Amino acid sequence: MDDLKEELKRQLIEQLNLEEITPADIDDDTLLFSDKGLGLDSIDALELIVLLEKYHGIQVTKPEEGKEVFRSVNSMAEYILKRKG
Amino acid sequence: MKFITAYAHLKENICAVNGEMICRRDKDSGDSWFKQIYKQQEFVYPKFHKMDVLSQAGFLTSKLIKRANPQFAEKYKDDEIAMLFANQSGSAETDQKFVHAYRNGAPSPSLFVYTLPNIVMGEIAILNKWYGESLFAVLPEFDPEFYINHCHILLSAGSEAVLCSWLEIAGNQIDVFTFLIEKEGENRSEFTADNLSKIAFAGNLHKTEINANY
Amino acid sequence: MTYIGAELMISPLGKTTEENRTAMTANRSGISLIADAGFDHQNLFLSKMTDLDGPGKFTRLIIQAVEAIRNEMDDAVLLSERTIFVISSTKGDPEQINDPFNAPVSAVQQKFNLANRPLVISSACISGIVAINTAHHLIHAKLYDHAVVIGCDVLSDFVVYGFQSLFAIGDTPCKPFDAARNGISIGEGCGAVVISASENIFKNAPLQLLAGTTANDANHISGPSRTGEGLFRSVKKTMEKNGIAADELDFISAHGTATVFNDEMESIAFDRLGMSTIPLNSLKGYFGHTLGAAGIIETAASMQMIRNGILFKSLGFQEQGTSKALNIVSGNTVANPETILKTASGFGGGNASLILRSL
Numbered sequence: 001m002d003d004l005k006e007e008l009k010r011q012l013i014e015q016l017n018l019e020e021i022t023p024a025d026i027d028d029d030t031l032l033f034s035d036k037g038l039g040l041d042s043i044d045a046l047e048l049i050v051l052l053e054k055y056h057g058i059q060v061t062k063p064e065e066g067k068e069v070f071r072s073v074n075s076m077a078e079y080i081l082k083r084k085g
Numbered sequence: 086m087k088f089i090t091a092y093a094h095l096k097e098n099i100c101a102v103n104g105e106m107i108c109r110r111d112k113d114s115g116d117s118w119f120k121q122i123y124k125q126q127e128f129v130y131p132k133f134h135k136m137d138v139l140s141q142a143g144f145l146t147s148k149l150i151k152r153a154n155p156q157f158a159e160k161y162k163d164d165e166i167a168m169l170f171a172n173q174s175g176s177a178e179t180d181q182k183f184v185h186a187y188r189n190g191a192p193s194p195s196l197f198v199y200t201l202p203n204i205v206m207g208e209i210a211i212l213n214k215w216y217g218e219s220l221f222a223v224l225p226e227f228d229p230e231f232y233i234n235h236c237h238i239l240l241s242a243g244s245e246a247v248l249c250s251w252l253e254i255a256g257n258q259i260d261v262f263t264f265l266i267e268k269e270g271e272n273r274s275e276f277t278a279d280n281l282s283k284i285a286f287a288g289n290l291h292k293t294e295i296n297a298n299y
Numbered sequence: 300m301t302y303i304g305a306e307l308m309i310s311p312l313g314k315t316t317e318e319n320r321t322a323m324t325a326n327r328s329g330i331s332l333i334a335d336a337g338f339d340h341q342n343l344f345l346s347k348m349t350d351l352d353g354p355g356k357f358t359r360l361i362i363q364a365v366e367a368i369r370n371e372m373d374d375a376v377l378l379s380e381r382t383i384f385v386i387s388s389t390k391g392d393p394e395q396i397n398d399p400f401n402a403p404v405s406a407v408q409q410k411f412n413l414a415n416r417p418l419v420i421s422s423a424c425i426s427g428i429v430a431i432n433t434a435h436h437l438i439h440a441k442l443y444d445h446a447v448v449i450g451c452d453v454l455s456d457f458v459v460y461g462f463q464s465l466f467a468i469g470d471t472p473c474k475p476f477d478a479a480r481n482g483i484s485i486g487e488g489c490g491a492v493v494i495s496a497s498e499n500i501f502k503n504a505p506l507q508l509l510a511g512t513t514a515n516d517a518n519h520i521s522g523p524s525r526t527g528e529g530l531f532r533s534v535k536k537t538m539e540k541n542g543i544a545a546d547e548l549d550f551i552s553a554h555g556t557a558t559v560f561n562d563e564m565e566s567i568a569f570d571r572l573g574m575s576t577i578p579l580n581s582l583k584g585y586f587g588h589t590l591g592a593a594g595i596i597e598t599a600a601s602m603q604m605i606r607n608g609i610l611f612k613s614l615g616f617q618e619q620g621t622s623k624a625l626n627i628v629s630g631n632t633v634a635n636p637e638t639i640l641k642t643a644s645g646f647g648g649g650n651a652s653l654i655l656r657s658l
Contacts (some may be wrong), residue, residue, distance in 0.1 A: 231418075
């Protein structure tokens with residue numbers, strides 16, 4: 001689980017071009033879409049759907065599903081494990 | 086009367102403001118050329134890294150023009166600064182990246198949103214909270230008359246200043262010339278086709294010179 | 300005064316203005332289910348000209364448009380040095396991805412031996428309205444006397460896959476402003492209008508074109524403003540510039556793409572403008588979203604509404620689906636609209652508007 005989270009942080013940075021951020025800057029429970037967290041926007045959310053398919057083979061067909069899933073690295077990791085479970 | 090009150094050139098290897106070189110490309114750097122300028126000028130705008138090359142070029146040159154003319158943004162209301170941009174190949178550079186992405190994987194939403202040439206004006210509007218007029222045209226080449234005619238139209242219809250840009254980026258070729266037109270400008274060049282050509286061309290001379298030195 | 304006439308629509312609904320008007324009068328849609336159109340070979344609802352195939356379709360459509368409108372005006376205007384062609388397109392020729400505009404524009408200029416190089420406007424989905432406004436300004440400034448304004452965009456994998464990646468394509472034919480709307484139907488087509496300082500170059504009496512404006516949202520490059528700020532500002536400026544009050548407008552031809560956020564944004568802007576009781580439609584239910592052609596095709600259709608005394612039903616709309624109520628035309632209505640506001644909004648935060656008026 002921890003490996004998956006670290007992997008996700010690296011993938012987030014790469015997929016979203018978060019060049020001024022390192023994995024160490026992202027906590028497992030950092031809110032991805034809050035301005036107090038990473039401050040991602042609606043296009044980033046769609047790019048995270050691409051990330052899930054590209055790196056984890058998981059298809060999200062409705063962007064609304066992403067809302068809960070993409071809350072934090074924790075919630076993303078849980079979702080991936082559940083879908084792969 | 087109208088005046089060219091500030092301008093910036095961004096070429097393959099140099100970046101200059103009002104004719105003065107402020108940054109020269111470090112070929113050994115691991116950073117992209119535009120990122121080198123961003124870092125060297127100590128700009129802080131994390132969104133910069135998500136932008137395509139056209140938007141990055143527009144961001145950098147408009148920021149540099151503002152820095153050279155610090156009072157300019159405060160002089161006008163939020164809808165009095167118009168944008169008049171043009172180039173030769175639209176968003177072709179990013180279009181090709183998008184095609185590459187969907188042929189080799191999946192269509193990328195963050196690339197797709199930059200596959201329109203006018204997005205750079207949107208980015209500059211967001212950055213500055215400008216709500217003014219904007220126009221993006223595709224021309225066969227840089228044409229001073231185009232800017233003269235459309236600035237005349239904009240400045241006689243409510244706009245007080247026009248941020249103009251020619252921004253053509255194709256692969257390694259970079260030809261970006263951004264300039265500001267205002268109704269008043271002490272000791273600045275009058276906005277005529279001749280003066281505009283001269284200033285635009287000065288950037289090219291600069292380029293040749295720099296290239297010769299390599 | 301600036302005149303606008305010789306309007307033309309080429310779409311899946313027909314190759315002439317008359318064919319398009321007949322289809323709209325019958326509330327027929329150009330949108331159909333196209334097999335294997337999506338990135339994962341999905342069937343998608345698109346407004347596709349199924350007989351438009353083969354290479355160079357972008358250029359061919361524009362040439363077809365020029366040939367049609369030259370019959371609607373004084374022949375000398377086409378070749379006059381005082382005439383400028385303005386071409387509105389978001390993507391140009393999708394087959395020439397390195398340089399999508401210059402070859403088609405040169406081809407059109409050479410084919411008709413035009414005196415001036417056509418001007419290409421590419422400002423996303425507001426391009427058509429911006430092109431008409433630009434033509435108006437060029438004539439008003441006496442730089443030219445006449446302008447032929449052509450909007451054209453053709454379907455391509457590029458555009459379809461792109462909108463799919465944004466989850467912006469609806470799973471039914473688009474339903475602008477409806478409660479059940481869930482995305483756009485992309486379309487292709489070509490529209491044209493002729494704008495002139497002179498009333499007598501037109502075969503059929505023209506209408507009046509009032510100067511329009513643009514305004515940016517300064518909010519997000521792909522998401523509509525939550526407050527409708529740019530659309531509000533553009534319409535307000537256009538109205539003030541022409542000294543027209545909201546109660547003088549008989550109709551609004553809105554943008555209405557049928558995405559959840561766009562239509563909501565428009566409802567907020569029109570509410571803020573005090574325009575929520577003015578009859579309004581979106582024509583996307585007939586033509587789909589034809590991107591750079593949309594503003595011109597929809598202006599042409601609005602001109603047909605004035606000429607024929609009819610308000611076309613907002614196809615696809617059944618039930619109010621925006622937080623602010625709008626007076627959406629739910630069936631063809633016999634009326635005599637004299638003054639119509641046309642708006643558009645698009646990526647890059649752009650918003651544009653113009654006003655058409657009967658003489």
